[in-house]
Amino acid sequence: MSVIKTDPGCDLGLIPLAAMDRRPFAGAIIQDEYDINAPWHHHDMHQLQYAFEGSMEVEDEHGRHLLPRSLAAWVPAGTRHRNSLHRIRSVSVLLMPSCVPNAGHGVRILRVSPLMRAMLAEAGRWPLAEPMNSTGRAFFAAFARLCREWIADCAPLTLPTSTDTVLNKALALVRADPAGCTLAEAIAVAGLSERTLRRRCQLHLGMGWDEYRRRARLLASLEPLTESDQSIAIIAAGVGFESQSAYARAFRHFTGQTPQAFRQTVRK
Structure with missing residues (x-):
């Protein structure tokens, strides 16, 4: 089980998601066992984060985003954010920036259609840390193209945050x-x-x-x-x-x- 106990108010800076020697263009991270209140950080890949059950929280510098099963979070590469999820079935799909060139700025909240949910579930077949086969490459190429449509139709669903x-x-x-x-x-x-x-x-x-x-x-x-x-x-x-x-x-x-x-x- 992954447990992060670091002060969630600190900033870990860049957390690389792809090893420099292989740089996969896409992959998934299954987060079912995560029990985290993550500190501020950012990634070198785009991230689409989703909980199949329960809910998670994602926060960027503009507000707190509560994500029940009907919503997912799009986090463009380089976006400073932090998240909380606790032992719920969830996944992150990661894509190199070149896959979605117009990724936007800041966290975007996306409505989860049945197609998106099915593809997020299927993405777990290709973990980020493992070699990608030809089927996986075709799958994530299609996924990236769909992301361009999904992020163009983001939902204005957020709660502002406070430092008080x-x-x-x-x-x-x-x-x-x-x-x-x-x-x-x-x-x-x-x-x-x-x-x-x-x-x-x-x-x-x-x-x-x-x-x-x-x-x-x-x-x-x-x-x-x-x-x-x-x-x-x-x-x-x-x-x-x-x-x-x-x-x-x-x-x-x-x-x-x-x-x-x-x-x-x-x-x-």
Whole structure:
């Protein structure tokens, strides 16, 4: 089992993913046994990271990305980031920069279609550290071409982060229980007044407390929305919205799509 105990606030710099003497153009790393809160680092290859069950977190300098089974993270080569995953079935697919020349900047969140999920599962046949056969080369060539389409349709699904350790106590409470967390509970956990909590949210997150909690609730709705057949009304109530219409308005404002349209897009 891989366990990283390094201070997640430090920066490990470049972590090479391909040995200089062989430089494979692509490959996969199975992460099922990883139990990590990784420090800041960056790679010399593009990375598409995905959890087949549960969820993981990926953070770059612009925000925290929560990834349930309906979402994957695209991390272009050179992007400074850190991630957390704990004993869940997951995989990273790595591609040399030349495979996807217009990879973008910063972490991008991708909707996971059935095709992407199937290819991510199949990619495990070719571990990065092992020789690549002709079938693997053809597979990853097709995968890289599809990545160009997938990253052009990224989803605006993220939560901003803060360096304020006191504020982070309140934010962690929201992320742990977006449906049930109240302002009074967050104030008590952080030891702040309501006015100070709201002011710090605006200062450090660029949004108010209510908007942060709304986004957390929307993110919590993604897994049941895309991985179950629950009605939109039940999902809305389950993540803390007072009505289906309020949930639908917030979802459309956040993603540009209705919940039903998002569900259909992911399931294509």
